[in-house]
Amino acid sequence: MKQHEMYIYQCTECNVIFGVDTTYQDHNHIVCPVCISDESLKDVGCAVAVVTREPAESKCRVCGCTESHACEGGCYWVEPDLCNRCAVAERDGERSV
Ligand SMILES: [Zn+2]
Ligand SMILES: [Zn+2]
Ligand SMILES: [Zn+2]
Numbered sequence: 001m002k003q004h005e006m007y008i009y010q011c012t013e014c015n016v017i018f019g020v021d022t023t024y025q026d027h028n029h030i031v032c033p034v035c036i037s038d039e040s041l042k043d044v045g046c047a048v049a050v051v052t053r054e055p056a057e058s059k060c061r062v063c064g065c066t067e068s069h070a071c072e073g074g075c076y077w078v079e080p081d082l083c084n085r086c087a088v089a090e091r092d093g094e095r096s097v
Helices: 084-096
Strands: 002-011 016-021 041-051 077-079
Touching: 016 041, 077 084
Parallel strands: none
Antiparallel strands: 002 016, 002 041
16 A cells, blocks of 8 residues: 655635645645646645555466566556456467367
């Protein structure tokens, strides 16, 4: 599980609330994503956004390969938990039956 601390800003003009990552250095240049102006921006405080799903750590349900340990020769995701190598193998298996 990953946590991202965010600064929360509100544009009172557009009535929109948006978050900026705390690693974002130049907070003086933050503008409202709607009106692209900082005139009505209000600093509402901090919040922690929790990322519960890490797509980079998905694992193939057939061979168990991951983003960092791909199949020999490389592979990519055709489904959230199925890599293209295994998808091809599954299809070939169906055809030969
Ligand atoms: Zn605005
Ligand atoms: Zn696989
Ligand atoms: Zn794979």
